[in-house]
Amino acid sequence: MESLIPLDYATLRVVWWALLGVLLIAFAVMDGFDLGIAALLPVVARTDVERRVVINVVGPVWEGNQVWLITAGGAIFAAWPLLYAASFSGFYLAMMLALIALIIRPVGFKYRSKMEGTRWRNTWDGLLCASGVLAALVFGVAMGNLIVGVPFGFDANTLRPEYYGHFYQLFSPFALLAGVVSVLMLIMHGAVVLAWRTEGAVAMRARRAGQITALLTAVLFVVGGFVVAGMDGHVIESGVNFMAASDPALKTVAVQTGGWLANFEKWPLAWAAPALGVGGALLVAMLIGTRAYWLTFILSSAAVSGIILTVGLALFPFLMPSSTAPRFGLTVWDASSSPLTLWIMLLGVVFFLPIITAYTAWVYRVMRGKVTAETVSGTPNSY
Numbered sequence: 502m503e504s505l506i507p508l509d510y511a512t513l514r515v516v517w518w519a520l521l522g523v524l525l526i527a528f529a530v531m532d533g534f535d536l537g538i539a540a541l542l543p544v545v546a547r548t549d550v551e552r553r554v555v556i557n558v559v560g561p562v563w564e565g566n567q568v569w570l571i572t573a574g575g576a577i578f579a580a581w582p583l584l585y586a587a588s589f590s591g592f593y594l595a596m597m598l599a600l601i602a603l604i605i606r607p608v609g610f611k612y613r614s615k616m617e618g619t620r621w622r623n624t625w626d627g628l629l630c631a632s633g634v635l636a637a638l639v640f641g642v643a644m645g646n647l648i649v650g651v652p653f654g655f656d657a658n659t660l661r662p663e664y665y666g667h668f669y670q671l672f673s674p675f676a677l678l679a680g681v682v683s684v685l686m687l688i689m690h691g692a693v694v695l696a697w698r699t700e701g702a703v704a705m706r707a708r709r710a711g712q713i714t715a716l717l718t719a720v721l722f723v724v725g726g727f728v729v730a731g732m733d734g735h736v737i738e739s740g741v742n743f744m745a746a747s748d749p750a751l752k753t754v755a756v757q758t759g760g761w762l763a764n765f766e767k768w769p770l771a772w773a774a775p776a777l778g779v780g781g782a783l784l785v786a787m788l789i790g791t792r793a794y795w796l797t798f799i800l801s802s803a804a805v806s807g808i809i810l811t812v813g814l815a816l817f818p819f820l821m822p823s824s825t826a827p828r829f830g831l832t833v834w835d836a837s838s839s840p841l842t843l844w845i846m847l848l849g850v851v852f853f854l855p856i857i858t859a860y861t862a863w864v865y866r867v868m869r870g871k872v873t874a875e876t877v878s879g880t881p882n883s884y
Contacts, residue, residue, distance in 0.1 A: 506844045511743035517580045518833045522813050524576055528569035529809055530719040530802045535559045535566055537691020539606060539633030543708040545695060550874045552626055557870050558698045560610055560884045565861060579846055583747060583836040584820050591653050594668045595639050599803055614884050634684055636725040641683020644812055645676035648729060648825030658749055665825050675728060682721050686805055689714040689785060693801040698872050708789050715786035719779045722808060726775060734760020735822045741834050749835045756828040761815040763785040771814045777807030855861035
């Protein structure tokens with residue numbers, strides 16, 4: 502059966518590495534502004550009407566946006582089972598925090614306006630804000646830990662993952678810096694959408710918040726880059742067979758200072774990713790006060806994509822480096838499913854992804870236009 506697959510095993514692995522990146526970027530771009538808007542709720546909205554306006558910007562679309570996260574999780578489970586096993590066991594408590602935040606958000610949307618009491622609504626508004634900040638922080642901290650290295654290994658005989666760290670170890674200084682960059686990045690993205698989809702005082706405050714967070718995103722991202730340049734990175738020395746079955750125990754890995762910049766030296770075009778992250782954020786700060794709404798949203802999306810791409814390109818071919826047993830770090834070449842599994846899944850992606858993209862575009866077209874106090878009060882189904 503596998504002889505009928507037109508792509509070799511190594512190519513399929515790289516394709517699925519790229520597809521995983523696409524799914525993570527799609528989640529950050531599409532659902533990221535939902536999280537950013539939730540985090541901005543008490544900042545840009547001072548009255549109950551203004552808060553309802555802000556909530557109804559994302560109310561009709563947040564469920565569809567969150568599907569990208571579920572899809573990415575499913576892709577990790579099916580295409581990268583060793584990565585799924587090691588990451589979900591090591592990051593279990595952190596994942597639970599993110600899950601709690603993501604559960605609070607829809608409950609807040611649904612119940613916030615069910616009662617008119619000030620305390621009731623203020624409580625849900627606070628929870629919505631906290632959910633946006635917490636989820637964005639946890640996702641950023643997880644990315645930071647991939648660069649620092651995760652304390653895990655595998656049983657040499659059974660390939661059963663073994664995690665050696667503890668919960669608080671996940672929140673190292675660099676991981677927290679990555680978490681702060683994530684929060685600022687998504688708040689910037691959310692502010693761009695609010696400036697586009699609202700008007701009056703809410704839009705004005707969103708523009709101001711967007712300018713500040715865009716500048717801070719660019720600055721802290723650059724600071725993080727200098728920190729990474731002085732950190733230990735992992736470099737594969739030997740034992741890689743691009744076509745062999747997955748077995749992370751076969752390779753040898755060296756730890757070198759500045760090792761995470763090796764790919765940028767090898768492939769100079771890779772510098773386009775951090776340039777996109779910094780340049781996109783700075784252009785957002787410049788243009789968010791104008792009426793170039795589409796362009797600002799594209800630039801904000803480009804900044805988000807560039808920052809995530811920078812992490813992926815720096816780590817390649819590693820998916821999850823190990824800080825305690827570097828040779829067990831999971832890479833593109835030794836953490837994937839079989840060729841047949843990857844090929845069947847790729848066929849499904851080729852068929853379904855255009856349908857999902859077209860449907861999403863149609864939903865956003867239907868929901869286009871400004872959200873105002875009048876549209877909220879005049880629509881019985883609004884939050």
